[in-house]
Amino acid sequence: MKEIFSRQKHYLSCDIDGHDDITLGITTRHNGLSLYPEKAFNMARYIDDEPDNITQHQEILAKEIDFKREDWVFPIQTHENHVKEVRSSDKGTNIRELTNELHGIDGLFTYEPDLLLTMCFADCVPIYLYDVNESYVGLCHAGWRGTHSQIIKEMIAQYKGDISQLRIVIGPSTSNSYEINNDIYLKFKTLPINSELYIEQRGHDRYGIDLKLANELLAIHYGIDPKHIIKSQHCTASETDLFFSYREEKGNTGRMLAFIGRK
Numbered sequence: 001m002k003e004i005f006s007r008q009k010h011y012l013s014c015d016i017d018g019h020d021d022i023t024l025g026i027t028t029r030h031n032g033l034s035l036y037p038e039k040a041f042n043m044a045r046y047i048d049d050e051p052d053n054i055t056q057h058q059e060i061l062a063k064e065i066d067f068k069r070e071d072w073v074f075p076i077q078t079h080e081n082h083v084k085e086v087r088s089s090d091k092g093t094n095i096r097e098l099t100n101e102l103h104g105i106d107g108l109f110t111y112e113p114d115l116l117l118t119m120c121f122a123d124c125v126p127i128y129l130y131d132v133n134e135s136y137v138g139l140c141h142a143g144w145r146g147t148h149s150q151i152i153k154e155m156i157a158q159y160k161g162d163i164s165q166l167r168i169v170i171g172p173s174t175s176n177s178y179e180i181n182n183d184i185y186l187k188f189k190t191l192p193i194n195s196e197l198y199i200e201q202r203g204h205d206r207y208g209i210d211l212k213l214a215n216e217l218l219a220i221h222y223g224i225d226p227k228h229i230i231k232s233q234h235c236t237a238s239e240t241d242l243f244f245s246y247r248e249e250k251g252n253t254g255r256m257l258a259f260i261g262r263k
Contacts, residue, residue, distance in 0.1 A: 065116075118258065120255035131166060168219050185199060
């Protein structure tokens with residue numbers, strides 16, 4: 001299957017046919033100023049890094065994608081399923097410094113143009129949403145907790161338009177190399193999708209789970225046409241030459257920034 005993201009200097013972009021107004025992508029790990037690890041293009045203020053490094057990285061990305069950082073918005077993610085609509089008045093939230101605003105939010109959406117939704121990732125699944133006719137864009141963060149609590153269901157439920165107009169892009173994240181134990185496996189068995197399609201047993205108390213596929217199946221279950229979902233083949237855990245991987249690097253690594261906005 002052809003990869004849907006193409007490489008730029010500091011990020012991967014996904015071009016949406018017929019929608020030149022949409023900016024959609026995720027940063028990569030190299031050509032940066034951070035020592036976490038060396039020469040890393042870290043985009044997270046909440047890890048052990050110099051704040052000015054993140055500021056400079058934001059400015060570099062802003063120029064490359066033509067979306068000034070004053071128009072960005074960033075939530076404080078907590079691996080839950082809380083979703084929030086944001087507006088122009090939210091521009092700049094948590095960009096220059098972290099605050100208590102948008103705390104506990106792992107899904108953002110807006111119907112306003114010139115607003116860039118952003119979130120940090122290092123193995124979890126970035127899920128991008130957009131509407132073919134309106135100004136709607138959305139972005140959510142789905143690790144195993146967000147997937148199990150069905151954050152994609154919340155995103156779809158809060159969309160105000162015709163669901164047939166909704167499109168989904170599933171971005172680079174860990175593949176089924178992501179392992180869970182039996183307790184977590186039993187949690188996923190409660191979801192309204194066939195666990196045998198995205199979970200495989202690997203030994204006693206060890207299972208491999210494909211979170212990208214799980215979210216794809218959930219989106220289909222909640223009404224998205226399978227033809228309206230596209231999925232990256234990139235695996236963060238096996239491509240640490242390109243991405244940060246929290247699990248492979250045992251937490252000692254930076255974070256990518258996923259983003260979507262509409263001009």
